[in-house]
Amino acid sequence: MTDEQNTGNAEGFEPLTAEYERVRHSTDAAALSAYARRPLPDRADQAAFSRATALLEAVAGNLNTPVEDRIHLAEAMPFPNVLVKLSADPEPEVRRAVAANEDDKNWLVGRLTKDPVPEVRDAALTNPRTSWKMRLEGAQNPEVDAATLDFLAKLGVEIEPKAPAVLSSMVRRAVALNPNVTPATLARLAEDGSDEVRHAARRAIERRG
Known part of the structure; x- marks a missing residue:
């Protein structure tokens, strides 16, 4: 690969840490929704898959992400880093979705059995991971x-x-x-x-x- 090709590939590339911080602080609800709904890369592409799941953590922790997208992530994601963020969400419906997610780690479901909102507690108690x-x-x-x-x-x-x-x-x-x-x-x-x-x-x- 030539130096010119290397330079071309590097152009427009954003390091993960920079993109993570940009997404974490974004106020663009539409862009955040797009991140939340974007299909994940194939697991065989380990670098791309890891990057995508790391960015989902930033999306999950950003309260400018629409509630329905945070609920979607709470229901669909199996990744502890994403679910931990969502388990502390101020919206009870998001926490309830985490509590019902059967991909949860048992310690995370256990934490939600102590939630102050009854619907969240009940969802956690009926999760087989509890x-x-x-x-x-x-x-x-x-x-x-x-x-x-x-x-x-x-x-x-x-x-x-x-x-x-x-x-x-x-x-x-x-x-x-x-x-x-x-x-x-x-x-x-x-x-x-x-x-x-x-x-x-x-x-x-x-x-x-």
């Missing part, structure tokens, strides 16, 4: 809604039937003791195959009269 520790804490949380408790009450039975028996029964027992659990869910737990769950549910039914 750890058993977080599921148990969710089942014990009196602020968790009845629908999510009903989901947790099915773990190890109708949902994830091959789940560890001890862990799933601990979660179902905690659901039985949660004041938000519905009579219908309690009635089902009162017939649970686990003695501990069954007894907890029947005691709760008795207390409710």
Whole structure:
């Protein structure tokens, strides 16, 4: 390759750090939307793929990116660097989409089970990536809604039937003791195959009269 060709290739090239900062601070919503929706390069082109995913992190962290595009990234992206940015988004719908993304790392889903917005918390608790520790804490949380408790009450039975028996029964027992659990869910737990769950549910039914 000649020096002239080298010079030509270099012209117009923007280093990644410069483009990242430009995108991160951009106020051009249309351009940011285009970045968010642009198809990723083939993974075989490692340099181009890495550059594109790095720039998506900048797009995700820029609040001038339209909300619908941030939600799209939160739903579609499997990349931790992008999802971490979106998990701190001020828009609950963006965080809820991250919480429901099954490509999440379990520690990131776990963080969102503590979100102050119920819809975000509930999405995280029903994500199969959530750890058993977080599921148990969710089942014990009196602020968790009845629908999510009903989901947790099915773990190890109708949902994830091959789940560890001890862990799933601990979660179902905690659901039985949660004041938000519905009579219908309690009635089902009162017939649970686990003695501990069954007894907890029947005691709760008795207390409710």
